[in-house]
Amino acid sequence: MDHIDDAEQRLQGIRRVDLRGVELGGRGWEEARAAVAASMQALGAVLVVQDALETDLRRDLFGRAVPEFFALPLDAKRSLVSGPINGYIGPMPEAPAYESVRAWETTNAGTVRNVGDLLWPHGGNPAFCDTVSAFAANMLALERKVEAMILESLGVGQGVVASHLDSLNYSVRLSRYGVSEAGDGMLMKPHRDCTVLSVVVQHDVEGLEVQAQDGSWLAVAPEPDTVAVIAGELLAVVTNGRVPACVHRVSTPRGRERLSAQFVSKPKDGNTVRPLDELVDADHPPLYKPCNFDEYVRFRFAGDGQKLSDPLEAFCGVARVP
Numbered sequence: 001m002d003h004i005d006d007a008e009q010r011l012q013g014i015r016r017v018d019l020r021g022v023e024l025g026g027r028g029w030e031e032a033r034a035a036v037a038a039s040m041q042a043l044g045a046v047l048v049v050q051d052a053l054e055t056d057l058r059r060d061l062f063g064r065a066v067p068e069f070f071a072l073p074l075d076a077k078r079s080l081v082s083g084p085i086n087g088y089i090g091p092m093p094e095a096p097a098y099e100s101v102r103a104w105e106t107t108n109a110g111t112v113r114n115v116g117d118l119l120w121p122h123g124g125n126p127a128f129c130d131t132v133s134a135f136a137a138n139m140l141a142l143e144r145k146v147e148a149m150i151l152e153s154l155g156v157g158q159g160v161v162a163s164h165l166d167s168l169n170y171s172v173r174l175s176r177y178g179v180s181e182a183g184d185g186m187l188m189k190p191h192r193d194c195t196v197l198s199v200v201v202q203h204d205v206e207g208l209e210v211q212a213q214d215g216s217w218l219a220v221a222p223e224p225d226t227v228a229v230i231a232g233e234l235l236a237v238v239t240n241g242r243v244p245a246c247v248h249r250v251s252t253p254r255g256r257e258r259l260s261a262q263f264v265s266k267p268k269d270g271n272t273v274r275p276l277d278e279l280v281d282a283d284h285p286p287l288y289k290p291c292n293f294d295e296y297v298r299f300r301f302a303g304d305g306q307k308l309s310d311p312l313e314a315f316c317g318v319a320r321v322p
């Protein structure tokens, strides 16, 4: 079943694919690959049942590391290097109970440790660093597996998939949606991520919703062994529009604190992303011009793109002939 229409999607929710024990080219690979790719092409999202975030690691992450980070003094959190999409986002007037941090070239344990030493100057926080590094290492394998499945399924050769994956950089993002004074839930507006792919892990409290093509919202339940994998705008560029960037939002229940962790891939600094050659031909003309990630981030978060509903299209979309 490669195609799911909207009505069926609403009934079924987002497709859930079990990737436990599924390895490149091994048993179950082709079937799982087809299911992942079908969901990605329909929605830009898929739910993955996985064993990369086992119980102990989940407990260390959400029971200790994430609360310890957010319990730091505001100045310490703000000391993390910042930029439009990096560093600490503190409580804002429109979202007084939300805070989030994206940092760490997490595939490099040394970098994580340096950040730990900066945040906890008296001896660092080795347990925090170990937890973040273990989360990153496990999610890296999962994210690469899912992206390989998507690209292979679209007909991209393994060599090209491997060099594309090597062109990416990976970071961890931790978010806390506190309980607001008004007692209402918190809303993160519908948006597309500007990155390639995000693995989203929700802890205990629900809130993540993904938009179906008919505009309805599909809730993602916070199940311990399931993560959501979400396509960002740059995956739309890489796949020449075959995988749409997923529109999603967060709507937390009233009166409950919510924590989430994301593992995010984006192009290495300064890299330019373009539709893969194998996904461009006479029937599939290029939908995007080459997109320099740093320039796009500046345009989208600090420039004219801030006001646009589809900044990617304005920045590097090729005008479509009606």
Ligand SMILES: O=C(O)CCC(=O)C(=O)O
Pocket: 175, 188, 193, 200, 201, 202, 207, 208, 248, 249, 250, 260
């Ligand atoms: O907290 C979540 O579940 C997802 C948050 C999100 O979409 C984002 O930070 O871009």
Ligand SMILES: [Fe+2]
Pocket: 191, 192, 193, 248
């Ligand atoms: Fe997002």
